[in-house]
Amino acid sequence: MDLSAINPVLLIASLMVAATPLLLAAVGELVVERAGVLNLGVEGMMIVGAIGGFAVSVESGSPYLGLVAAMTAGAVLSLLFAFLTQFALANQVASGLALTLFGLGLSALMGQGYVGVKPPPMGTIHIPVLSDLPVVGPILFGHDPVLYIGIGLVAGVWAVLKYSRIGLVLRAVGENHEAAHALGYNVIRVRVLAIMFGGACAGLGGAYISLIRVPQWTEGMTAGIGWIALALVVFASWKPWRVLLGAYLFGGINVLQLNLQAAGIAIPVEYLAMSPYIITILVLVIMSADKSRAPASLGRIFHASQ
Amino acid sequence: MQLTKILTSAALAIGLATTAMADKTKVGFVYVGPIGDGGWTHEHDKGRLAVEAKYGDKVETVYVESVPEGPDAERVMTDMALKGADIIFTTSFGYMDPTINVAKKFPKVKFEHATGYKQADNVSVYSARFYEGRAVQGHIAGQMTKSNVIGYIGSYPIPEVIRGINSAYIHAKKVNPDVQFKIVWAYTWFDPAKEADAAKVLIEQGADVILQHTDSTAPQAAAQAAGNVITFGQASDMSEYAPMPRVSSIIDDWAPYYIARVGAVMDGSWESKSTWDGIGAGMVGIGEISDAVPAEIKASAMALKDSLADGSYHAFTGPLNKQDGSPWLADGETASDYEGDNALAGLNFYVEGLEGDVPN
Numbered sequence: 001m002d003l004s005a006i007n008p009v010l011l012i013a014s015l016m017v018a019a020t021p022l023l024l025a026a027v028g029e030l031v032v033e034r035a036g037v038l039n040l041g042v043e044g045m046m047i048v049g050a051i052g053g054f055a056v057s058v059e060s061g062s063p064y065l066g067l068v069a070a071m072t073a074g075a076v077l078s079l080l081f082a083f084l085t086q087f088a089l090a091n092q093v094a095s096g097l098a099l100t101l102f103g104l105g106l107s108a109l110m111g112q113g114y115v116g117v118k119p120p121p122m123g124t125i126h127i128p129v130l131s132d133l134p135v136v137g138p139i140l141f142g143h144d145p146v147l148y149i150g151i152g153l154v155a156g157v158w159a160v161l162k163y164s165r166i167g168l169v170l171r172a173v174g175e176n177h178e179a180a181h182a183l184g185y186n187v188i189r190v191r192v193l194a195i196m197f198g199g200a201c202a203g204l205g206g207a208y209i210s211l212i213r214v215p216q217w218t219e220g221m222t223a224g225i226g227w228i229a230l231a232l233v234v235f236a237s238w239k240p241w242r243v244l245l246g247a248y249l250f251g252g253i254n255v256l257q258l259n260l261q262a263a264g265i266a267i268p269v270e271y272l273a274m275s276p277y278i279i280t281i282l283v284l285v286i287m288s289a290d291k292s293r294a295p296a297s298l299g300r301i302f303h304a305s306q
Numbered sequence: 307m308q309l310t311k312i313l314t315s316a317a318l319a320i321g322l323a324t325t326a327m328a329d330k331t332k333v334g335f336v337y338v339g340p341i342g343d344g345g346w347t348h349e350h351d352k353g354r355l356a357v358e359a360k361y362g363d364k365v366e367t368v369y370v371e372s373v374p375e376g377p378d379a380e381r382v383m384t385d386m387a388l389k390g391a392d393i394i395f396t397t398s399f400g401y402m403d404p405t406i407n408v409a410k411k412f413p414k415v416k417f418e419h420a421t422g423y424k425q426a427d428n429v430s431v432y433s434a435r436f437y438e439g440r441a442v443q444g445h446i447a448g449q450m451t452k453s454n455v456i457g458y459i460g461s462y463p464i465p466e467v468i469r470g471i472n473s474a475y476i477h478a479k480k481v482n483p484d485v486q487f488k489i490v491w492a493y494t495w496f497d498p499a500k501e502a503d504a505a506k507v508l509i510e511q512g513a514d515v516i517l518q519h520t521d522s523t524a525p526q527a528a529a530q531a532a533g534n535v536i537t538f539g540q541a542s543d544m545s546e547y548a549p550m551p552r553v554s555s556i557i558d559d560w561a562p563y564y565i566a567r568v569g570a571v572m573d574g575s576w577e578s579k580s581t582w583d584g585i586g587a588g589m590v591g592i593g594e595i596s597d598a599v600p601a602e603i604k605a606s607a608m609a610l611k612d613s614l615a616d617g618s619y620h621a622f623t624g625p626l627n628k629q630d631g632s633p634w635l636a637d638g639e640t641a642s643d644y645e646g647d648n649a650l651a652g653l654n655f656y657v658e659g660l661e662g663d664v665p666n
Binding site (some may be wrong): 117220224225261262 | 328339340341342343344372457463488489491493494496497498499500502503504506507508510512522524526527529530531546547554638662663665666
């Protein structure tokens with residue numbers, strides 16, 4: 001065993017990178033679910049965002065344009081789900097699953113010319129003085145911009161849900177859509193916007209994998225992160241800061257266990273490999289012992305005539 | 307009346323269609339990853355396309371990709387068998403028990419399971435001696451490393467992967483006594499983000515050579531981003547990452563085997579057998595060694611490859627001890643394929659010098 005081989009500064013920096021795609025997708029889905037919609041298509045929207053962002057940044061040479069394209073791609077795909085569930089009144093679970101399958105297939109088709117292509121690099125932010133600080137510099141001030149957007153998004157979603165009128169309306173729609181409708185709020189419009197926001201976040205999360213974390217395009221490269229994001233929202237009791245905690249725990253323990261394996265620590269590898277799942281679930285379940293519960297209208301179909 | 311008429315003609319049409327189809331040999335493939343993974347599944351799919359190219363109208367191939375190892379695999383195989391497949395190739399270790407289970411239910415359908423060891427009357431097993439390629443990798447890696455730390459990304463602790471680790475280590479150690487292996491188990495065949503994380507962790511901990519036994523090209527991208535790190539293509543040539551970081555590769559060539567086996571089904575000569583071919587038979591290829599490797603290392607690597615190909619040298623030749631120091635192979639003795647407790651087919655221990663335990 002050689003724990004000195006692990007550099008804690010690099011470890012923390014890389015766990016933040018590993019957690020970001022999950023965080024982005026989960027915080028988007030949180031908003032969708034708080035509006036009372038269960039979209040199981042996160043994985044599909046992520047992978048379409050991954051290839052959409054990758055293709056545009058390769059063609060344009062600009063990683064930032066790629067990120068915008070990824071958000072657009074995710075949002076456009078989510079519109080399909082919005083149409084099916086909000087206007088055609090289709091079952092949300094089935095539509096979400098279909099969206100994932102469709103997204104996986106569509107991305108494989110779109111990505112055929114991009115296998116083995118190298119995307120333009122996304123630079124890290126460099127703030128004079130701050131980024132050069134020992135320890136704190138690489139951890140807090142040496143990342144790519146998207147990582148900060150992810151944290152900012154959590155803070156933003158939390159503040160909007162808690163303090164703003166928009167947040168109040170969104171929550172009302174998610175808790176009791178008939179009452180919200182009776183009060184004169186347009187339930188469908190609120191939900192469609194929430195679904196699009198969720199799609200854009202998932203698309204950005206996917207592009208983070210294909211443009212920054214790996215960086216390359218490979219079919220099916222999200223490999224289930226969308227599903228983990230869905231589970232995370234539930235375990236985090238639909239609360240933004242807990243989503244952040246859960247994502248960092250999951251990403252962090254994942255990177256930590258790989259580090260411990262490489263350092264040859266004497267814990268059986270099987271336990272290390274399952275530890276991210278178990279610890280994240282444990283922590284969040286213990287925390288959700290308070291009275292938090294799912295939005296009351298989650299997954300229910302709304303029609304103004306009912 | 308009208309309805310019955312329609313139904314009858316529909317049934318007739320289906321019947322006719324089935325008869326028309328019956329001339330065709332239907333071949334099914336079950337893949338563990340997407341065909342665009344750039345590695346393992348990609349090569350199996352090239353084999354499938356070669357079968358189509360060879361037999362043209364006489365065959366029809368179907369495939370299902372990204373099938374999880376476990377109960378879902380049984381559903382996919384059953385579905386293929388019900389839809390009239392004559393022969394089904396199941397191309398990952400974890401499909402072993404599902405293949406045997408489904409094969410029992412469809413005694414007339416031929417099954418071919420890759421990299422496993424359970425045979426039945428209608429189940430053949432086939433695999434390639436990837437460890438021969440690993441020997442060449444170890445030989446190059448041991449001489450190319452400057453930090454003397456070689457990182458190895460394992461998928462699952464199954465004999466195929468453990469053979470590869472042992473073979474690479476033995477041959478790296480031979481040319482560089484100071485070499486150290488750091489092994490990380492990803493517990494997945496295909497998860498680009500996780501594979502990239504594993505590669506980054508190994509690089510952060512000082513590895514300047516990354517060997518992978520997972521299916522995607524993500525570790526290649528991670529090594530490229532890190533700079534002075536070399537890698538080897540896994541299962542596929544991965545030449546898009548040449549000349550650096552990818553300096554060579556192990557290429558699986560399934561096409562001749564698939565063509566032969568499908569041909570055997572067509573002419574009725576198919577019977578259950580066990581195939582385990584290496585460099586000599588062409589099932590394992592060594593991808594071009596790039597110019598990043600000095601000429602003399604390249605020459606000695608090619609000599610090693612040739613000696614493995616013509617059988618004059620076996621990758622597991624004694625004297626070799628097990629990790630705990632107990633003897634495995636005596637001086638000049640070579641490992642047997644199937645006989646004895648320490649046979650290659652079921653290899654489950656590290657050789658002397660490797661650190662860490664093999665997970666259960």
